[in-house]
Amino acid sequence: MDFHYESIDHIQLAAPHGSEEQAREFYKDILGFQEVQKPALLQKNGGVWFRFGFVEIHIGIEEPFNAARKAHPAFRVKHLDGMKAYLITKNVAYTEDDRLPGANRFYIHDPFGNRLEFLEWQ
Structure with a gap:
């Protein structure tokens, strides 16, 4: 991969019962x-x-499960553009957001609908 994670600000995410394999496929195999x-x-x-x-x-x-659609972890990444290119090869859609001055950032959602932010400070 042409990127690496620098730090994390916060994290525990929820998922529905029986979703461990989906979590492995996404967090391990893709990310x-x-x-x-x-x-x-x-x-x-x-x-x-x-x-x-x-x-x-x-x-x-x-249970019952509700995805975190607004609350989210934020990952600082080096070579964020490399990560975007990588995600495209894995068919993972992302949404860019330019509303934070000085940051290049985007959002994706895990298989359960939880929002994840990835950013690189300029």
């Missing part, structure tokens, strides 16, 4: 995160955890 084993005491709750460097995403199971 390049590695799966992290959850502590034994938490495994019974379902969900799956991922890490890329110091960035962690915990996908927790929530």
